[in-house]
Amino acid sequence: MKQRRDPAPAPARWRAGWRRGRQLAGVVPFFAFIAVFLVIPTLVVAIGAFANDDGHPTLDNLSSLGDGYILDAFGRSLWLSALTAVLGAILGALLAYALVTARPDGLLRRLVTSACGVLAQFGGVTLAFAFIATIGLSGFVTLFMQNQLGINIYSGGVWLFDMPGLVLVYTYFQIPLMVIVFLPALDGIRPQWREATASLGGSTWQYWRRVAMPLLAPAFLGSTLLLFSNAFSAYATAAALVSQGSPIVPLQIRSALTSEIVLGNQNLGKAMALGMVVVVAVVMWLYALLQRRTSRWLA
């Protein structure tokens, strides 16, 4: 009844509504796709983490996360990600700075950035194989050290297929990622700032300490966080390299997925997956905060 008193006549309203509907129809395929292949899987994990095998709500899965072996896996995952993030960030920042001092469209910079793109994204099984060929038991470097220098790198046990090996291989793909994400920030540093420091009588050390480092700090920290979540999410390298046991969370999820019938607790994997999402989400939230600060100066 009330609608009749609206100033717009009914046909015009219908036409407006029709147009609006038609405009929305343009994005329906995208949202349908996202709903099926992104939202539903996320909900499956989030809801499954709180359900038992019969679908009844329970907190048992979450409390199993407190079991010793799962806590250990989370601890090792966090430690591995933090260590390789810091190592990768420092070495990657050095390499990125070396590239910034080169000509921006020179061959060196192009070669290194493309190589970094491949090594950071491609990773996985290939890198595991590369390191087995390098420092595996009959690897290139292993044999060279043994035959030419008389050094047995495995005198203290074979460490490549365990945590120390993971640290080495993860650092190998963290450095290139750091170069990719940190390079834009370094490009944002203007030479004028250095000239201004110099003309005010500042030394190189003062320039770095008082101008460049405070400007780059948020970008550096943000990139380190990104590296952390990258290492924390990585699965393929570890799956191809680690032969025995499941030292880190992604491998624990694999064994929960592949042996769920034996365990009789098919939702434990979902609870671990939810734990991973929470960790990554917190890290990415901090990253977004730092990113906002970075863009103030180095956009």
Add this chain to the structure above:
Amino acid sequence: MAGLIARRARRQATFRWIVVVVLGIFFLLPLVAMLMFTIREPGGQYTFDTWRQFFDWPQLANTYPELWEGMKSSGGLVLLTVALMLVMLVPTVVWTRLRLPWLRRVVEYLCLLPLTIPAIVLVVGLAPVYAWVTYFLGGSALTLTFAYTVLVLPYAYRAIDAGLSGIDVRTLSEAARSLGASWGTVMWRVVLPNIRSAVLSAAFLTVALVLGEFTIASLLNRTNLQVAVNLLGKSSATMSVAVSLAALVLAFILLFALSFASRRRGQTTRGTS
């Protein structure tokens, strides 16, 4: 001042070469080791048999049927995923820019969401969804293209969004529409040619990501290149190392070519503005 700058430039060049050489050795050593692994025989002589076998494709298909199947499905997945990514993303992003600006934040958020969901987590949730996919479309490895499109969404979205920011989509499309073009023509003949390099960069990133993907394929029990290579690593290590090295080099060549395409575009925009 000039002397100071020259001295600094020299110091920077020294620093640059030290860092590049040291890290270059660290990065090249495993790749060289892979190459050596494929061409060295246990006795110590060198042979190119593995590579000869690798390039003889009919023979390869006979000797390693699993590997051949993996290569075929990865090739198919590359094409399908690039197509699906473009069909999903370009019209949606253009349309939200033009007609539904209030939806832009939502689309951006959804596209970047996969960054916070590790592939290993996605696969846990995808398992029941893929039970339905198998029911409707069969269990072919090519169905992985849906999951891969989700994986590349953040990277592809950033590339395409950056490309669209560089042109005035509204004016271009209004001009085309007022001259009587349909929306299809606007997309295909006006918008797409203008964001060519962004589309190219999104496509290349997709290719690299699909060629290297292992997690989802392996845990959904489908064979792609990396799964086959990993499996083959147990029986015929030389060939599997050769294949992964070849895939890595292919991805590098693609990205290196891309660096020229995008750089050229950057220069032209600087030149005109």
